Amino acid sequence: MKKAIIALSGGIDSAVAAAIADKEGYELYFLTVNYGQKNIEKELENSKKLAKYFGAKEHKIIDMKWLGELGNSGITDINIHFENVSDDFIYVPYRNTCIISACVAWAEVLGAEVIYTGSEAGPWICPDNSPEYYEAVNNLVSMSTKLNKNVKVVAPLNYSDKEGNIRKGIELGVPFEFTWTCVARADKACGICQPCRDRLQAFEKAGMKDPVPYVDEK
């Protein structure tokens, strides 16, 4: 059976990417990275639920806490509060390439055909999300692998926005109650951070009530 690795954060986009890979008939291998993100407990809880839901053959949780220790991101640094800082702080320096590298290493060992990420369309706030980035990554992968030179890194949502991703997820039956987007809290979503605001707006546009709990919900 053909194998796919999914870089799974437990957010909407990677859950939808997993559903797309599942529909394509791949045997699923999930990889979740602990890079010291503040909402890690929720990401782990959700990614495990998603692994069970999709019947993933294997779910690896990889430790990259050193990435968060380098600082400079509101996603990892407890001293940076989203309520007060620029949205630029959602960038985690060089994170995506580190995560994709871990997926490529695993793909070499597994003989996986493809690596799925949930990167969505622009405006690409982070340079490591863009179509040009994926083209460059695939050039690097074909040059730098030895055991599995044909593995490809794909971002099926790279031309879709959050609303489009939710619509796609509805079509594929993604359990959105097992997804988490808030980067500020892990008990209830804050509703204030940029990812929360984007998520709420996208659910509204897609005509679905967001099933996760929010702080100011009555």
Ligand SMILES: [Zn+2]
């Ligand atoms: Zn939030």
